[in-house]
Amino acid sequence: MNSLMLNMDGVQIPQLGFGVWQVPDDEAEQAVQTAFQAGYRHVDTAQAYGNEAGVGRAVRDSGVPRRKLFITTKLWNADHDQAERAFEGSLSRLGLDYVDLYLIHWPVPEQDKYVEAWRALERIYRDGRAKAIGVSNFTVQHLTRLLDETDIAPSLNQIELHPYFQQRQLRDFHEANGILTEAWSPLGQGRELLDDPALAVLAGKHGKTPAQIVLRWHVQLGHVAIPKSVTPSRIKENVQVFDFTLDVEDMAAIGAMNRRLRIGPDPDTFNFLG
Numbered sequence: 001m002n003s004l005m006l007n008m009d010g011v012q013i014p015q016l017g018f019g020v021w022q023v024p025d026d027e028a029e030q031a032v033q034t035a036f037q038a039g040y041r042h043v044d045t046a047q048a049y050g051n052e053a054g055v056g057r058a059v060r061d062s063g064v065p066r067r068k069l070f071i072t073t074k075l076w077n078a079d080h081d082q083a084e085r086a087f088e089g090s091l092s093r094l095g096l097d098y099v100d101l102y103l104i105h106w107p108v109p110e111q112d113k114y115v116e117a118w119r120a121l122e123r124i125y126r127d128g129r130a131k132a133i134g135v136s137n138f139t140v141q142h143l144t145r146l147l148d149e150t151d152i153a154p155s156l157n158q159i160e161l162h163p164y165f166q167q168r169q170l171r172d173f174h175e176a177n178g179i180l181t182e183a184w185s186p187l188g189q190g191r192e193l194l195d196d197p198a199l200a201v202l203a204g205k206h207g208k209t210p211a212q213i214v215l216r217w218h219v220q221l222g223h224v225a226i227p228k229s230v231t232p233s234r235i236k237e238n239v240q241v242f243d244f245t246l247d248v249e250d251m252a253a254i255g256a257m258n259r260r261l262r263i264g265p266d267p268d269t270f271n272f273l274g
C-alpha cells in the first residue's frame with residue numbers, strides 16, 4: 001500500500017482507505033476486520049455515520065498495532081461551535097486516545113461557524129489528540145478563508161471525486177496550496193459509472209475490473225481514495241490496484257469522461273444540521 005505525506009510532522013496517510021458510510025454499527029466491526037485482512041490500514045468514519053463504536057472495536061480487536069492503523073473521523077455540522085466536546089465524544093465512542101485525522105465534515109456556509117470550528121481543530125492538533133487535521137467538502141472560497149484567517153492550513157480536503165465529477169479547478173487549488181486531495185464516492189457509488197464502456201475497454205486491456213481501473217486512476221493522480229463495500233470479494237478487489245499501471249492514453253481516456261455530474265449535496269447550499 002502506497003502512503004502520501006500528509007503534513008509537516010511527517011504523518012503519512014495510506015493512499016487507499018476503507019469508507020464505512022451507511023454501514024450499520026453492528027456490521028462495521030466485521031466489515032473493517034475484513035478490510036484489515038485484505039490489507040487496508042486506513043478507515044474513514046464520521047460522527048454522523050453512527051458507527052464509530054464498531055470501527056473502534058475492529059481496531060482494538062485487529063491485532064494490528066495501533067500506530068500501523070490510520071483512523072479518520074469527522075466533526076458533524078451541528079457541532080461547529082462545540083468541536084472539542086464533539087471530538088471527545090468521537091474518541092470515546094472509538095475507544096481510542098487519538099485519531100490520525102480529524103475533519104470538519106461540511107462547511108455549512110449559512111451557519112458560518114467553520115472558522116471557529118477550525119480554531120478548535122488547531123487546538124486538538126496541537127495537543128496531539130489528532131495527528132493531522134483537515135476538512136471535507138470545502139470549496140476554494142471556504143479554503144481561502146481558512147488560509148487567510150487561521151494559523152494552520154488544512155492538510156487535506158475530502159471531496160466528491162470520480163471520473164464523472166473531476167473537480168479540476170479545486171484539485172489545482174489544493175496542489176497550489178499543499179493540500180492533499182481525498183476522493184469520496186471514488187467509484188461514483190458504483191452506479192452507471194462502473195458500466196461505462198470506456199472503463200470496460202481499459203478493464204479488458206489490463207485484465208482488471210472497472211472499479212480497479214477507477215481506483216488506479218485516483219492513485220496515479222496522487223489522490224487518497226476511500227472506496228466502500230461490505231462484500232468481502234469487492235473489499236479485496238478494491239485494494240488490489242498496485243500491480244499495474246495506466247499509461248498516458250489510459251489516463252487521458254478517463255480524463256475525458258468528466259460530465260460534471262455531482263451525486264452528493266452541493267457544499268455551497270448544504271446547510272443540514274440534523
Ligand code: NAD
Binds near residue numbers: 044137229
Ligand atoms: P463509493 O464510490 O465508494 O461506492 C460504493 C458502492 O459502490 C458500494 O456500495 C457498491 O455498491 C459499489 N462497489 C464498491 N466496490 C465495487 C466493486 N469492486 N465493483 C462493483 N461495485 C462496487 O461511494 P461511497 O460509499 O458514497 O463513498 C465511499 C466513502 O466515502 C464512504 O463510505 C465515506 O467513508 C466517504 N464519504 C464521505 C462523504 C463526505 O461528505 N465527506 C460523503 C460520502 C461518502
